[in-house]
Amino acid sequence: MEQERQHKITNLLETYFSDASLLWDKVMLSKILADPKGMVPIEALCKLPRLKAIQATPEEIKYCAEQHSQSKLQIDQEKIGRIKPYVVNKTEELDDWSIYVEGLEKPYNNEQAITQLFSSLVGHVSFFRIPPNQQGQANFLSYCFIEFDLQQNVEKAVQLFKQTVTPDHPPAKELKLRVMSKLEWNRYKDEYLHVLEERKAALKKLWEDYHQQYPEGQGDEAYHQEAQEEKGYEEGLVVFVDGLHPQCARTTATALLQTSGVEIAFMNTKKKGLQTVHVRLKNREDAQKLCAYFDQHPIMQETGQDTVGKEQASKTRDCLRLRILEGKKENDGLF
Missing domain, CATH: 3.30.70.330 (RRM (RNA recognition motif) domain)
Incomplete structure (x- = not known):
């Protein structure tokens, strides 16, 4: 199979399975959702308009997915599916494919500018999210979550901002950003919540011990008077x-x-x-x-x-x- 034809079939396959295409291609989306693992039979792929137009055979489709799209597509017997799960009506990023970024300043203070920055430095950005504040509003306060098409771009982004990038781009260190994987961010969050729970438990015990020592507030007045004299x-x-x-x-x-x-x-x-x-x-x-x-x-x-x-x-x-x-x-x- 000639190289140009392999490239064309691979490109069509990746397009059919892409986030952008699945937003409007209801036929392809229904095929993915019909399988618990999101896999589509190769025979069904052959009948899709653009693959059918070039008469792509099951053997060609399987070969191209195996040899040229190992980072995006996977094969299970006679079915092909995405490596990255597809989430319908997504509201939050996928942890394994995402990073946390903080320290962003003008001109990188909006979704378009930030997405373009990381797409050019790292790879295509498929999802962007600003965490909501206490009022549930997504006001930009210098930090955000970014999801990539490729899982390996997470580590690439983390390493990129630890060193100077190629001369084609401004040095990443000049942006003074803190970048970590979403998985690492989750670990920090869990540690923080654990510390809070420990402190709450300690305060509760102190309060209980105090009331055991001074039932119904006995000793409060003497304590305050003594403390004021000392301080x-x-x-x-x-x-x-x-x-x-x-x-x-x-x-x-x-x-x-x-x-x-x-x-x-x-x-x-x-x-x-x-x-x-x-x-x-x-x-x-x-x-x-x-x-x-x-x-x-x-x-x-x-x-x-x-x-x-x-x-x-x-x-x-x-x-x-x-x-x-x-x-x-x-x-x-x-x-």
């Missing part, structure tokens, strides 16, 4: 605030918190991109009143400029969460 300042004035919009500035955060009717005496520097902040109140009563207000009024800050917030029907993780700091956290402090 030289009044306790219970520092409040930790979580759940602010990532783009919220210090003045906006102050205005939003003061909707409670409590005046904020001091706030540590609030840089954009942080969702937490510490504030100091004039007295313990104000600190308790501030926390109580936002506990009774579940408020979600919708934008970085929102100074009022939107009250929710019930308290969720998207709402402002406040707590008064105690002990070492207050003493280590931030002021």
Whole structure:
């Protein structure tokens, strides 16, 4: 079989099985979905219009898939299918074929520019996703997930940004990106969640031990009085605030918190991109009143400029969460 004909048959096969083609080719898609493994009989492939037009034989199709498309197609007896699974109405990237990228800046701050960058440096990008924030909005904040057509391009991308690329492209190191496989990102995420669970369990035990020692709050007053004498300042004035919009500035955060009717005496520097902040109140009563207000009024800050917030029907993780700091956290402090 001549080389030009082999190339043509291989190209047609890969096109029929490609993501782009399956978006509109309902006939081919139905053949893939009809098989649990997504395999299509070679005899059925011969009858597809473009392969039928050049009279491609089963032997030719099988040979081209085996010899020229080993990275994209696989053969199971007399059937051919994709190596990469096809997901209908995909909403998330496939882990084994994807990378996590952070540190992206202008001009690489939109899907088209980022996709073109990685397609030119690594290989064809088949899927792009910006993870949603707490409000479920996909606002670009310098990081994203990228899925490739070929699985080997994941390692290629990771290695590429550890060294200088060829002179045909600007050095990858100049982009100052952090790139890792989605599988590695998943490991980091699992480790982080594990640490959080451990801390929650430790805090719960401390709380239980305290209540066993001082039933119904006995000893609280003596403890606070003794602690204040040792530290030289009044306790219970520092409040930790979580759940602010990532783009919220210090003045906006102050205005939003003061909707409670409590005046904020001091706030540590609030840089954009942080969702937490510490504030100091004039007295313990104000600190308790501030926390109580936002506990009774579940408020979600919708934008970085929102100074009022939107009250929710019930308290969720998207709402402002406040707590008064105690002990070492207050003493280590931030002021």
